[in-house]
Amino acid sequence: MPRSAxxxxxxxxxxxxxxxxxxxxxxxxxxxxLRRDGxxxxxxxxxxxxxxxxVRTADTVEExxxxxxxxxxxxxxxxxxxxxxxxxxxxxLMGRASLHHMELWHGEAEIAYWVIPAARGRGIAPRAVEALxxxxxxxxxxxxxxxxxxxxxxxxxxxxGKSGFILEGINRSAGLHTDGWHDMHLHARxxxxxxxxxxxxxxxATQPVFxxxx
Numbered sequence: 001m002p003r004s005a006x007x008x009x010x011x012x013x014x015x016x017x018x019x020x021x022x023x024x025x026x027x028x029x030x031x032x033x034l035r036r037d038g039x040x041x042x043x044x045x046x047x048x049x050x051x052x053x054x055v056r057t058a059d060t061v062e063e064x065x066x067x068x069x070x071x072x073x074x075x076x077x078x079x080x081x082x083x084x085x086x087x088x089x090x091x092x093l094m095g096r097a098s099l100h101h102m103e104l105w106h107g108e109a110e111i112a113y114w115v116i117p118a119a120r121g122r123g124i125a126p127r128a129v130e131a132l133x134x135x136x137x138x139x140x141x142x143x144x145x146x147x148x149x150x151x152x153x154x155x156x157x158x159x160x161g162k163s164g165f166i167l168e169g170i171n172r173s174a175g176l177h178t179d180g181w182h183d184m185h186l187h188a189r190x191x192x193x194x195x196x197x198x199x200x201x202x203x204x205a206t207q208p209v210f211x212x213x214x
Contacts, residue, residue, distance in 0.1 A: 008107025013140050014078040024131045030083035033072040038065030040093040044116045055176050085128045094119040097128040107143030126162040143191045150182040160187040
């Protein structure tokens with residue numbers, strides 16, 4: 001269907017370019033997923049704190065390897081942007097940071113993340129989210145990023161606040177978890193406004209305008 005306005009985020013950002021590695025700082029990067037990450041993702045999903053907030057269960061390492069492959073492939077189709085949070089020296093997996101539910105025409109996407117148990121308590125999630133947000137706004141050109149989590153997930157709520165996401169309200173019964181439907185907090189960040197053109201000095205702005213007579 002024809003549209004009256006161009007898409008906010010160009011599809012070519014994903015379809016014609018390789019997925020970048022994003023620096024997080026303090027020895028961390030966001031990098032594309034690799035098949036060899038499968039066993040570490042499988043181990044992460046055995047953690048009760050991760051399993052509680054995901055309806056998907058990891059039953060075998062092979063199955064999770066297929067997840068990882070799909071996360072890597074999603075980039076080129078512009079369907080989602082999934083990064084592994086990893087140690088910049090060893091490449092060891094620390095977590096995940098993603099953009100999903102991407103609407104390129106509207107410049108909107110949703111942030112998702114998790115951190116492995118051994119890496120918690122080091123501020124990794126807020127730093128990874130901030131690196132991802134910086135790329136999404138400054139490079140890709142997204143206008144609005146949302147972040148949703150169960151109202152019972154206090155840790156995710158703290159990450160959202162530390163990452164500058166404003167709580168906008170509650171989506172009732174909007175997230176299916178292993179124990180049923182949860183109300184979800186909706187947080188969001190908006191693309192910062194571009195600097196305005198410098199204003200004219202008061203004297204210049206108030207000078208009369210003379211029009212030529214025809």
